Amino acid sequence: MAGVERTVRLTAWVRGHVQGVGFRWWTRARALELGLVGSASNLRDGRVEVNAEGPEAACRDLLTALRSGDTPGRVDSIVERWSEARGGLTGFVER
Numbered sequence: 001m002a003g004v005e006r007t008v009r010l011t012a013w014v015r016g017h018v019q020g021v022g023f024r025w026w027t028r029a030r031a032l033e034l035g036l037v038g039s040a041s042n043l044r045d046g047r048v049e050v051n052a053e054g055p056e057a058a059c060r061d062l063l064t065a066l067r068s069g070d071t072p073g074r075v076d077s078i079v080e081r082w083s084e085a086r087g088g089l090t091g092f093v094e095r
Helices: 023-033 056-066
Strands: 007-017 037-042 048-055 074-084 092-094
Touching: 007 056, 023 037, 023 048, 023 056, 023 092, 048 056, 056 074
Parallel strands: 037 092
Antiparallel strands: 007 048, 007 074, 037 048
């Protein structure tokens, strides 16, 4: 359908100094501003895994924000994966 934006799932693994600095809270705030649902979770290896679902443009905006240099802490690199939205998510949580 013309004018209907595709709903996608963005998974981003963020490496750097991103734990214990408010990074997940900041990511949650940006995601909610963009109308996305999902989560930001600390991983044992020091990375943060971000899962976000919503309109593709909003997910791309979140990825741009994560790479902007305006995040708490320091982002060294981001590995991203795009897939079809799974659905069933509500809100955006920190884990």
